[in-house]
Amino acid sequence: MKQIQNVKNYLTEAGIKPSYQRIKIFEYLIENMNHPTVDMIYKDLVPYIPTLSKTTVYNTLKFFVDKGITQIINIEDNETRYDADTSTHGHFKCIKCGNIYDFSFDNKNLNIKQIENFEIKQIHLYIKGICENCKNKK
Amino acid sequence: MKQIQNVKNYLTEAGIKPSYQRIKIFEYLIENMNHPTVDMIYKDLVPYIPTLSKTTVYNTLKFFVDKGITQIINIEDNETRYDADTSTHGHFKCIKCGNIYDFSFDNKNLNIKQIENFEIKQIHLYIKGICENCKNKK
DNA sequence: TTTAAAATTGTAATAATTTCAAATATGAAA
DNA sequence: TTTCATATTTGAAATTATTACAATTTTAAA
Numbered sequence: 001m002k003q004i005q006n007v008k009n010y011l012t013e014a015g016i017k018p019s020y021q022r023i024k025i026f027e028y029l030i031e032n033m034n035h036p037t038v039d040m041i042y043k044d045l046v047p048y049i050p051t052l053s054k055t056t057v058y059n060t061l062k063f064f065v066d067k068g069i070t071q072i073i074n075i076e077d078n079e080t081r082y083d084a085d086t087s088t089h090g091h092f093k094c095i096k097c098g099n100i101y102d103f104s105f106d107n108k109n110l111n112i113k114q115i116e117n118f119e120i121k122q123i124h125l126y127i128k129g130i131c132e133n134c135k136n137k138k
Numbered sequence: 139m140k141q142i143q144n145v146k147n148y149l150t151e152a153g154i155k156p157s158y159q160r161i162k163i164f165e166y167l168i169e170n171m172n173h174p175t176v177d178m179i180y181k182d183l184v185p186y187i188p189t190l191s192k193t194t195v196y197n198t199l200k201f202f203v204d205k206g207i208t209q210i211i212n213i214e215d216n217e218t219r220y221d222a223d224t225s226t227h228g229h230f231k232c233i234k235c236g237n238i239y240d241f242s243f244d245n246k247n248l249n250i251k252q253i254e255n256f257e258i259k260q261i262h263l264y265i266k267g268i269c270e271n272c273k274n275k276k
Numbered sequence: 277t278t279t280a281a282a283a284t285t286g287t288a289a290t291a292a293t294t295t296c297a298a299a300t301a302t303g304a305a306a
Numbered sequence: 307t308t309t310c311a312t313a314t315t316t317g318a319a320a321t322t323a324t325t326a327c328a329a330t331t332t333t334a335a336a
Contacts, residue, residue: 019301019314038292053316058293060315074212074264078324080292092253103252110248110263114241115230121267125248126212129259157283157332176323191285196324198283216293218323 004030014069024049025060029070029084035091035100037079075100075126090125096134103127142168152207162187163198167208167222173229173238175217213238213264228263234272241265 004010007026011018028041036044038061042054061082064070073081075093083091085102092101107123142148145164149156166179174182176199180192199220202208211219213231221229223240230239245261 017302017313021315051316055294055317056315072215074215075262077210077212077218078292080215090250092256094256095259101253101256103250105251106247106249109244111244112228112241113243115239115265115269117270117273118230118232118239118265119268119273120265121233122265124213124262124264124266126262126264127253127256127258127260128262130257131253132255135255135257155282155333159284189285193286193325194284216323 010069014067016063016067016069021049021052021056022060022063025057026064026069026084029064029082033083033085033102035073035081035083037081041082071122073100073126074124075128088123090127092127092129092131094131094134095128096130096137099131099133101131148207152205154201154205154207159187159190159194160198160201163195164202164207164222167202167220171221171223171240173211173219173221175219179220209260211238211264212262213266226261228265230265230267230269232269232272233266234268234275237269237271239269 007023007030008018011022011026016022024045025041028036028045032044034040038054038057041061042052042057045057046052061070064082064084065072068086069084071083071086073083073091075081075091081100088107090103090105092103093099094101105125107125145161145168146156149160149164154160162183163179166174166183170178170182172178176192176195179199180190180195183195184190199208202220202222203210206224207222209221209224211221211229213219213229219238226245228241228243230241231237232239243263245263
């Protein structure tokens with residue numbers, strides 16, 4: 001993912017008025033590349049923004065997604081996660097430690113059948129398994 | 139997906155006692171390849187099984203997943219869907235009509251970096267866009 | 277049959293998300 | 307500046323999805 005120098009400018013260029021909350025939430029997303037849930041974002045930011053409302057986190061993330069600077073990650077059915085890296089890349093979730101790892105992949109030679117004339121907007125690739133760390137722990 | 143001749147036998151072979159509800163729910167999954175949600179399954183089956191409880195649908199699907207004869211599909215964050223085809227295949231969701239289409243793909247030449255020594259258990263590929271039908275409707 | 281275990285059910289509890297109206301902040305125009 | 311309209315944030319309540327759990331029913335073996 002390309003480096004973002006200035007969050008305020010980045011938001012403005014995306015057509016988002018850079019309010020304090022929006023800046024903090026987006027900074028959180030790019031600093032913690034752990035694909036956080038709404039709850040994680042809220043819990044981690046409230047100490048610094050005591051007035052923060054969880055509704056604001058929901059609103060803001062939805063807005064970011066609409067504006068195309070954040071993507072939703074649905075690896076698990078009980079947790080919606082968010083990623084400020086909107087480029088096409090894969091996510092690996094370790095079923096032992098729960099960590100989520102980014103990875104890149106070629107989507108050119110997937111050799112997809114059946115949907116040849118469909119218009120593709122987004123590609124999501126999720127892999128579940130055991131990460132190297134947890135494999136070695138045994 | 140391979141044809142299942144006899145649901146009762148299929149469940150038994152998977153180590154699942156073939157109760158009436160389980161048979162009906164699994165039959166529903168393989169007859170309606172529309173990747174239903176719990177609610178769809180419940181609403182459609184209740185007329186035929188008036189005593190059916192939504193908890194049973196949840197329990198049963200979780201059991202199917204544990205036993206490996208059903209997989210969870212998380213394309214959208216607000217709807218957990220289920221698929222009796224547990225082979226690795228992709229899902230395309232049309233953002234216009236909401237239909238979900240199955241497709242096959244090669245996972246051999248994804249050329250995945252970063253997670254080379256990880257143990258892969260499941261691969262999920264989700265694509266969103268506009269299906270041929272909806273493209274032509276314009 | 278009797279009985280123990282398994283499966284189903286309905287209710288209540290929990291968790292995630294949305295709705296909505298009130299409060300606050302912002303920024304342009306006077 | 308002050309005023310005003312608009313955008314944003316907030317908190318409470320409502321909604322929805324899911325889980326927990328105890329009671330009931332079913333099943334199948336003894």
